[in-house]
Amino acid sequence: MPKSQVEPALAGSVTEKYHRSEVNLVNRWTALGNWFEDRNSAGLDPYQKYSRGPIQPITRGAYRDGRPFEGVNFASQDYLSLSTHPKIVEAAISAAKEYGVHSAGSAALMGNTQLSIDLECQLSEYLNYQYVTLFTTGWGAGYGVVKTLLREGDHVVIDNLAHACLQEAAVDAKAHIYKFPHLSVPAVERRLKRIRQHDKTNGILVITESLFSMDSDTPDLINLQLLCREYNAVLLVDCAHDLGAIGTDGKGVLGEQKIWGKIDVLMGSFSKTFSSVGGFVACNNAGLRFGLRAACGPSTFTNAMGPIQAAVILASLSIVRSDEGKHRRRLLHENTLLLRQKLIGSGFTVIGRPSPIVPMIVGSTPLARLATKFVIEYGGIVNLVEHPAVARNRDRWRLQVMADHKAEHIERMVDIAVRARDSALDCLDDTANF
Ligand SMILES: Cc1ncc(COP(=O)(O)O)c(C=O)c1O
Structure with missing residues (x-):
């Protein structure tokens, strides 16, 4: 990626791009739209993704411009895996x-x-x-x-x-x-x-x-x-x-x-x-x-x-309310414990208590944007939460676990997360050295 394309997409935030000083109410949004287009061109806009099949541990999806992806899915809130039951x-x-x-x-x-x-x-x-x-x-x-x-x-x-x-x-x-x-x-x-x-x-x-x-x-x-x-x-x-x-x-x-x-x-x-x-x-x-x-x-x-x-x-x-529900909650709970344990074992910071939400701190906004680009490319589907929605340098993946995840999906997600973090760090070094 050329530096001129990457830099604007790694900097800035939604609140900065909304131009309150514009008199025209519609035009206030123009800079924000352009910025998201820049991010998309650099492969750094993970928002407005959509699914192209059922919500399951392995899911097919697409970016908002229609480019397809497929991977282990930790980006859907279907905790007991009921949406296809x-x-x-x-x-x-x-x-x-x-x-x-x-x-x-x-x-x-x-x-x-x-x-x-x-x-x-x-x-x-x-x-x-x-x-x-x-x-x-x-x-x-x-x-x-x-x-x-x-x-x-x-x-x-x-x-x-x-x-x-x-x-x-x-x-x-x-x-x-x-x-x-x-x-x-x-x-x-x-x-x-x-x-x-x-x-x-x-x-x-x-x-x-x-x-x-x-x-x-x-x-x-x-x-x-x-x-x-x-x-x-x-x-x-x-x-x-x-x-x-x-x-x-x-x-x-x-x-x-x-x-x-x-x-x-x-x-x-x-x-x-x-x-x-x-x-x-x-x-x-x-x-x-x-x-x-x-x-x-x-x-x-x-x-x-x-x-x-x-x-x-x-x-x-x-x-x-049934025994099946109890069984699904047990699987969900075991999955969340395994995901937390594997992430921590790989050097990631995971916050909060065990629950279907596993917030994994990625770090600064540029690092998190790059890591999210790589994680999806490598086959791990996640949602990125950036500053200012969360505190500065606490940008995170809000991983969401489902009862139907199996140990192999969790292990694959963590392996991909490690590779994505490493690629993002390498990339940040490269952009600093342009
Ligand atoms: C804590 C909390 N309350 C309310 C809502 C809104 O729920 P819904 O998605 O059903 O509109 C959400 C979902 O984003 C939520 O996380």
């Missing part, structure tokens, strides 16, 4: 035959089907909440519940790594925002105390996740819930990544911490373990449930979940 595929086909393919309306009117109502009932029994409200995405569930709960003047105490759907809703709700250092319970307590010293009338929402999606770590939910009770605050937990995937019974971090059914408001996503799209909010207040149906943008003013999605999630839930 015969029972799930059959559930989708039967639902289409029985209900057609469209919800044809908002859940506030007549968009729900018998299948989505069954799903809400089964989830509320499983999760141990009186009410579960479905959304068409987990993003909408998170954004919608935060925006519905808060009014101007209220307070949000939010983990600084909480998902974008939660952060954006807090800003849009015009509440007072207090970010706290990742996972710090003492920092939450200090903020709650300070807020209640001067404001006894407005509401406080404390927001965290049960398993953080970039760092694979977990807060102390019991103490957060106790603090919320003490200061008359409400705790909202996002369990998108662990529900169904962690623990012998699949009850995730809530099960591990013995706080199942006891968090004030719980939200989750079906896009990881439940082989579909969609999300939910669980609560015990009939009025809030009504608000989520009748006065919540991403639920009220949009079409309801379609029958195929509801059928797929119902079938996934039934597997999650």
Whole structure:
């Protein structure tokens, strides 16, 4: 690669390339588009890849310009490998035959089907909440519940790594925002105390996740819930990544911490373990449930979940709760332990706790971009998370493990990662010596 092509593609970040100073709103994006084209020409744009077959441990895919690749797949969030499971595929086909393919309306009117109502009932029994409200995405569930709960003047105490759907809703709700250092319970307590010293009338929402999606770590939910009770605050937990995937019974971090059914408001996503799209909010207040149906943008003013999605999630839930689910979680857990152990053994830094997310620090942005180019070329499919989405020099591959991975896939991934890192280091030396 000539230096003139590589250098611009190795430097810069998304935020720098968006030109706020441009008066024309559309033209503000021009530099960003050009930069991604430069990256693509240099083979350094791993974003917007797509699959060209089923999501499996070996998957065929393509870059956004259509160039194909194939490899061991650690870039898909199908933790229990349900997306190709015969029972799930059959559930989708039967639902289409029985209900057609469209919800044809908002859940506030007549968009729900018998299948989505069954799903809400089964989830509320499983999760141990009186009410579960479905959304068409987990993003909408998170954004919608935060925006519905808060009014101007209220307070949000939010983990600084909480998902974008939660952060954006807090800003849009015009509440007072207090970010706290990742996972710090003492920092939450200090903020709650300070807020209640001067404001006894407005509401406080404390927001965290049960398993953080970039760092694979977990807060102390019991103490957060106790603090919320003490200061008359409400705790909202996002369990998108662990529900169904962690623990012998699949009850995730809530099960591990013995706080199942006891968090004030719980939200989750079906896009990881439940082989579909969609999300939910669980609560015990009939009025809030009504608000989520009748006065919540991403639920009220949009079409309801379609029958195929509801059928797929119902079938996934039934597997999650079965002995087969237990078996798949055991395989998943063994795979995550093996991947972590092999990566660490090869000199990589792996952060967080064992979970289907294995965050592997690659390093600086140039190194990470080059290593990602090589890893895919050598047959390892990964997702790159760059600064500023993560801290500087902590650019990482967010490897995602599936129950169907075998030891040989994991070993192959680690071998490829080692070769890719070495090639990237050589390449960086070469570009420095041009
Ligand atoms: C923690 C967390 N919450 C919410 C979401 C949004 O979920 P969905 O993909 O179902 O929209 C995601 C997915 O990116 C997530 O990681």
